[in-house]
Amino acid sequence: MTLFMTEIHAGDPVRLAEWYARTLGLLVSLRDEPKGFVLLEAPEGGRLAIKRREDATERPKGMRLVFQVKDVGEQRDRLLGLGVAVGEQAENLEERYREVRLSDPEGTPITIFSWSDRPEGG
Incomplete structure (x- = not known):
């Protein structure tokens, strides 16, 4: 079994993906703005998916x-x-x-x- 990616939800996935790219050096490998989805990859391995959350006021938990x-x-x-x-x-x-x-x-x-x-x- 392989962990393919970690997914987080965001009010603005594109803006947040740009922050991860600029701040932590992750690379955007897939960007689907109409569906609110961005997939980032770390240069040394690992993927982070950012998906639009339904409730924009919800905050990450756990x-x-x-x-x-x-x-x-x-x-x-x-x-x-x-x-x-x-x-x-x-x-x-x-x-x-x-x-x-x-x-x-x-x-x-x-x-x-x-x-x-x-x-x-x-």
Whole structure:
């Protein structure tokens, strides 16, 4: 079994997809504006589908997107340079990783992490 994609719902899928492309470097692979659907792909693997939600006032519940990077501090600096609100870097000494947290413009929680002393693949 293979996980094909993760799907989130948004009030404005096109605008949100543009944010993910600009902010996190995801690539738009399919855009169907009339149906309110955009499929993004991460350069290193993984897909994120953004689909128009029926109730525009509904907020995301019970999920978090987690992205692995080589250097979380470097990514935090890059995001701050783009004007993105990013939390302070935190380190989990027991599990040996560093992370920062942020949210997309529609409130979906995002964690960006890197291993402290493991190769990129973990």
